[in-house]
Each structure stands twice: as structure tokens, then as C-alpha cells.
Amino acid sequence: MIFRNIYWIFWLHLLLNSMIPCSSARAEPLFTVVASTTQIADLAREIAGDRCRVISILGPGINPHGYMPVPNDGKTVASADLCLQNGLHLEGKNWMATLVRDNGNRPIITCSDGIIPLHLDYDGTVVDDPHAWFDPRNAAIYVNNILKGLIVMDPEGASQYTARASLYLNQLRVLDAWITEQFHQIPPEKRILVTSHDAFNYFAARFGLTVRSPVGWSTGAEIGGGMTPERRRHVVASIREGQVPAVFVETTVNPKIIEQIAQEAGVRIGGHLYSDAMGPAGSAGERYIGMMRENTLTIVEALSR
Amino acid sequence: MIRFVLACLVACGMLGSVSVCHYMLTRSPVTEPPTSIQPTLRSESALQTPHRTPDQQADTTVSPSRIQLQNNDAARRFFLILTSGFNTAPDPFALGSDGLTEPTRLSAQYGDKSIITLLNDLLRGESIxxxxxxxxxxxxxxxxxxxxxxxxxxxxxxxxxxPLRIDLIRADGFPCDTYTLWTPGNGVMLTGEATLNPVPGSNTAALGWELVK
Structure with a gap:
């Protein structure tokens, strides 16, 4: 019996020994960064590299406008060395800022600081459009804001963060030029984008599209409202008048309304677009650049037919 | 008992191999003694600059009088004149383009030294x-x-x-060389290397100026 125990202890010892080089080969992240949305988490990962563990509060496909934080989110935020939020009320009822305030008051960066917001007018209420990342030039501003926050948090990693940010900004520059080139394939009169909520105004403004959306500013009822019969009639009429070849469904919004409108107007569904959240792991839309690329290809293919 | 002894032997063998692997993974790299470097002299004709014509390359030969100039401190100081064939604009993808700091429109760098950092717009045809x-x-x-x-x-x-034309002028007024870079024309900014000859008069024809004697 004793021999048998010793026998197994030897094998266990061997197993543990063989694991030592594997576990020490990659350094553990030094800091924890918690982002409110998947887009911001992706931008932060690009700059932070392996020095930081980046956690997103929202998962893929989750709508940030109407999100209700759960108790575990508080623990996540409390463990953060730096928190990142979009701002411009993308996080409905400022849930990210509230989480931070209630869980250790960790340092928080508002990534949209410094952008010139577009405005939306809903029944006389003017609000800032929060979907600023859809313009790659604004994404560059996000990157710079995140970079500043990371350097303040970890001055020793400044040169690494700056080098990564510089490379990523170049990638954004190429992305911006590529998207512009793609939309030149669509005749100007066909560049009409019909989606299920007003997420694409920055995208449209940058790349010369006209946006028509049947639902209000937010997918929740907090600001803007939602579908009204008058708005719906307006959208259906504009689709018919504009001879729009296709309408698009957003990944974070219930497709029911847009499918009804498409049927009413006699147009087809052009495809699914990543909007308020990026795609699941393993999908083309799990990274910011992939999300923008896939959206562009979907729109260009549908509108140029 | 035999089973135990066999197990011990196998375990010892594996422990040994694990230890060797561990040592190989964690050892510091062996630094070899530096090999002595013999200084070699290259002829000027061996220097090829791809953007020049053969005639211009022949001009790169350094004459004794120019070598004398090179020994002078003044011969090491230069300035650039950049003439833009396009309107410049702020780079929205520059580091620092957060709306709070002013992005660079045009910059020139020599090694780690910044020669020009232009924060104002340059109009088509203007020089800096x-x-x-x-x-x-x-x-x-x-x-x-x-x-x-x-x-x-x-x-x-x-x-x-x-185009963006770059003229290299020696500090005492001798024009040395010129080079033209082109923007890609696909919406992306211009980034590129300009290779210039710092020997005065090496490429005066391209400069369109006469060498002052």
C-alpha cells in the first residue's frame, strides 16, 4: 500500500514539474482594465497588449442602451486599475459611471472626450449621438484617450502603449481609406442606409450615405421614444420613393420591426450589421476593424445590386 | 517491489529530461565574444541610389576640395525646403489627435531628430x-x-x-540635392523615405539652381 502511494506521488511530482516551464513562459498581465462595451474593450486590447487584462462588461450582441448591471459587474469594476466608458449616454442611465462610483471609485476614462458629436432631434429634444466609433477618425480619438489613461495608470509601459497605438492608428487610417473606396462603387442616389435604429449617423456622415431609421435614438425607451405610426409611414414612403434596394438588420436589435417595414415597402433584407456591440468570439465582427469591414462589405454588396 | 523500482527508474529518467528542458528554457543566452570588425573602404562608385540617373550617380564622386569642406563644421549643417503640391490638413489618425492637441500636417525626421513639425496648413505650391x-x-x-x-x-x-519636393541646402547656401515623393492617391497619407546626397552641387541640374562658386 505504501509503495503504491509513493508510486503515485512520484507521478504527481513529475506532472507538476513538467508544468513549471509552461506556466512561466508567458507573463501574467500586470493591470486590469474594465471597459463598458466590446468596441472599447477591443481598442483597449490593441493598445494594452499583454501588459493588461482587458475585460468587457457587455458581451457580444448585448445592447448598451438598456443594460441593467448585475452584482458580478460591481466585483469586476472593483478589481479594475482603470475603467473605460463610451460616454455621450451610450451607457443608458450612465450605468458604467454609476458602477464605478459604487465600487471603489476607480479611475475612469470617457473615450468619446474630444469628438465633435452629431446631434439627433426627436420631437424637439436634441441629444448627442453616442455611436461615435462608427467614424474611424473618432475611433482614433478613442485610441488616444485610452492611450493617455493607460500611460497615467502604468508610466513604465508608456513606450509599448505608444508604439502599439501608433501601429493601430495606421490600421485605422487604411481602414478609413478602404471604406471610402468601397462606397465609391455605389451610385450616389443608391447610398441610402435603412437600419433598425439610429446607430449609423457617424458612419453615414463620413462615407456619404443617407440614413433612414424607423426607431428612435435608443433601443430602450429612455430617450427618443421608438416607433410611431408617423415615423413608420415616413420611412416606408422614403424607401419607396428612394427606390432603396435593401434594408439592414442590426445584431443588437430585434429584427421584427425592420422585417415588417421591408415587407411593407417591398424591399429585401440586405443583411445583418454589427451596431452597438461587436460579434461573438470567432466571428469576423469580433474586432473593431473586422466589424467595420464586414458592415461595409454587406452594405456595398446589397446596395450595388 | 520490482514494479516500484521500475517506476522509480522511469520517474528518474523523466525528471532528468524535464530538468534538462527546464534548464534549456530558463538559461540566459550565451554571449559570444565580439568578432573584430575590419574597417573596409568602399569606392564611391559602389554607392547606388535608385532614384538617380547614371549621370547623376557619377556626380556623387567626392572631390578633394569637397572632402576639405566636409572637415569644416559648416559643411555638416543643412536645412530643407519642402514644396507641397497639395493642400495639407490635420492628420485625424495621428498620435495626439484627441481634439485637444493639434495634429501634425507635415513632418520630416532625420534619424531620431525632428527636422520639421508643421502644425499649420500648407497650401498647394507653398514652401516651408x-x-x-x-x-x-x-x-x-x-x-x-x-x-x-x-x-x-x-x-x-x-x-x-x-508631389512633395524636398530640397537639401547646406547652411551656407550651397544647394545639394532634391527628391520628390508622391502621395499614394488612395486617401492614405504620405509616408516615405527621401534619400539625398549632402555633397554640394551633386545634383544641381535637378535643383534648377546654379552652384555658387
């Missing part, structure tokens, strides 16, 4: 003169000086290839 900068002796001897140039064309000019 850099401050004076010292060139490394090795670059003067070798006859090539490489600058890294970045410029952001305005949206109106971003879709067509546009």
Missing part, C-alpha cells in the same frame, strides 16, 4: 524652410542622407497622387 540640423559625418562621407517624411493631404487632394 526647416531649421538647420547637423548631418552625421558618416552620411557625408557615404554621400547619402535618408529622411523620413510624413504629410497628410487634405480630403480634396487625397484621391490623386500629388
Amino acid at each position: 524652410r526647416s531649421s538647420e540640423f547637423d548631418v552625421a559625418d558618416t552620411d557625408i562621407t557615404r554621400g547619402t542622407l535618408t529622411l523620413f517624411i510624413r504629410a497628410t493631404p487634405a480630403e480634396t487632394d487625397a484621391r490623386i497622387p500629388c
Whole structure:
């Protein structure tokens, strides 16, 4: 019996020994960064590299406008060395800022600081459009804001963060030029984008599209409202008048309304677009650049037919 | 008992191999003694600069009088004149483009030295003169000086290839060389290297100026 125990202890010892080089080969992240949305988490990962563990509060496909934080989110935020939020009320009822305030008051960066917001007018209420990342030039501003926050948090990693940010900004520059080139394939009169909520105004403004959306500013009822019969009639009429070849469904919004409108107007569904959240792991839309690329290809293919 | 002894032998063997692996993974790299470097002299004709014609390359030969000039401190100081064939604009993808700091429109860098950092717009056809900068002796001897140039064309000019002319002038007024870079014309900014000859008069024909004697 004793021999048998010793026998197994030897094998266990061997197993543990063989694991030592594997576990020490990659350094553990030094800091924890918690982002409110998947887009911001992706931008932060690009700059932070392996020095930081980046956690997103929202998962893929989750709508940030109407999100209700759960108790575990508080623990996540409390463990953060730096928190990142979009701002411009993308996080409905400022849930990210509230989480931070209630869980250790960790340092928080508002990534949209410094952008010139577009405005939306809903029944006389003017609000800032929060979907600023859809313009790659604004994404560059996000990157710079995140970079500043990371350097303040970890001055020793400044040169690494700056080098990564510089490379990523170049990638954004190429992305911006590529998207512009793609939309030149669509005749100007066909560049009409019909989606299920007003997420694409920055995208449209940058790349010369006209946006028509049947639902209000937010997918929740907090600001803007939602579908009204008058708005719906307006959208259906504009689709018919504009001879729009296709309408698009957003990944974070219930497709029911847009499918009804498409049927009413006699147009087809052009495809699914990543909007308020990026795609699941393993999908083309799990990274910011992939999300923008896939959206562009979907729109260009549908509108140029 | 035999089973136990066998197990011990196998375990010892594996422990040994694990230890060797561990040692190989964690040992510090062996630094080999530096090999002595024999200085070699290259002929000037061996220096090829791809953007020049054969006639211009022949001009890169350094005459004794020019070698004398190179020994002078003044012969190491230069400035640039950059003439833009496009309107410049702020680079929205620059580091620091957070709306709070002013992005660079045009910049020239020599090694780790910034020669020009333009924060104001430059209009098509306008020129800008850099401050004076010292060139490394090795670059003067070798006859090539490489600058890294970045410029952001305005949206109106971003879709067509546009030139940026770079003139290298010695601090005492001798024109040395000129080089033209072109924007890609696909909306992306201009980033590129300009290779210039810091020997005065090496490329006066291209400069369109006469060498002052």
C-alpha cells in the first residue's frame, strides 16, 4: 500500500514539474482594465497588449442602451486599475459611471472626450449621438484617450502603449481609406442606409450615405421614444420613393420591426450589421476593424445590386 | 517491489529530461565574444541610389576640395525646403489627435531628430524652410542622407497622387540635392523615405539652381 502511494506521488511530482516551464513562459498581465462595451474593450486590447487584462462588461450582441448591471459587474469594476466608458449616454442611465462610483471609485476614462458629436432631434429634444466609433477618425480619438489613461495608470509601459497605438492608428487610417473606396462603387442616389435604429449617423456622415431609421435614438425607451405610426409611414414612403434596394438588420436589435417595414415597402433584407456591440468570439465582427469591414462589405454588396 | 523500482527508474529518467528542458528554457543566452570588425573602404562608385540617373550617380564622386569642406563644421549643417503640391490638413489618425492637441500636417525626421513639425496648413505650391540640423559625418562621407517624411493631404487632394519636393541646402547656401515623393492617391497619407546626397552641387541640374562658386 505504501509503495503504491509513493508510486503515485512520484507521478504527481513529475506532472507538476513538467508544468513549471509552461506556466512561466508567458507573463501574467500586470493591470486590469474594465471597459463598458466590446468596441472599447477591443481598442483597449490593441493598445494594452499583454501588459493588461482587458475585460468587457457587455458581451457580444448585448445592447448598451438598456443594460441593467448585475452584482458580478460591481466585483469586476472593483478589481479594475482603470475603467473605460463610451460616454455621450451610450451607457443608458450612465450605468458604467454609476458602477464605478459604487465600487471603489476607480479611475475612469470617457473615450468619446474630444469628438465633435452629431446631434439627433426627436420631437424637439436634441441629444448627442453616442455611436461615435462608427467614424474611424473618432475611433482614433478613442485610441488616444485610452492611450493617455493607460500611460497615467502604468508610466513604465508608456513606450509599448505608444508604439502599439501608433501601429493601430495606421490600421485605422487604411481602414478609413478602404471604406471610402468601397462606397465609391455605389451610385450616389443608391447610398441610402435603412437600419433598425439610429446607430449609423457617424458612419453615414463620413462615407456619404443617407440614413433612414424607423426607431428612435435608443433601443430602450429612455430617450427618443421608438416607433410611431408617423415615423413608420415616413420611412416606408422614403424607401419607396428612394427606390432603396435593401434594408439592414442590426445584431443588437430585434429584427421584427425592420422585417415588417421591408415587407411593407417591398424591399429585401440586405443583411445583418454589427451596431452597438461587436460579434461573438470567432466571428469576423469580433474586432473593431473586422466589424467595420464586414458592415461595409454587406452594405456595398446589397446596395450595388 | 520490482514494479516500484521500475517506476522509480522511469520517474528518474523523466525528471532528468524535464530538468534538462527546464534548464534549456530558463538559461540566459550565451554571449559570444565580439568578432573584430575590419574597417573596409568602399569606392564611391559602389554607392547606388535608385532614384538617380547614371549621370547623376557619377556626380556623387567626392572631390578633394569637397572632402576639405566636409572637415569644416559648416559643411555638416543643412536645412530643407519642402514644396507641397497639395493642400495639407490635420492628420485625424495621428498620435495626439484627441481634439485637444493639434495634429501634425507635415513632418520630416532625420534619424531620431525632428527636422520639421508643421502644425499649420500648407497650401498647394507653398514652401516651408526647416531649421538647420547637423548631418552625421558618416552620411557625408557615404554621400547619402535618408529622411523620413510624413504629410497628410487634405480630403480634396487625397484621391490623386500629388508631389512633395524636398530640397537639401547646406547652411551656407550651397544647394545639394532634391527628391520628390508622391502621395499614394488612395486617401492614405504620405509616408516615405527621401534619400539625398549632402555633397554640394551633386545634383544641381535637378535643383534648377546654379552652384555658387
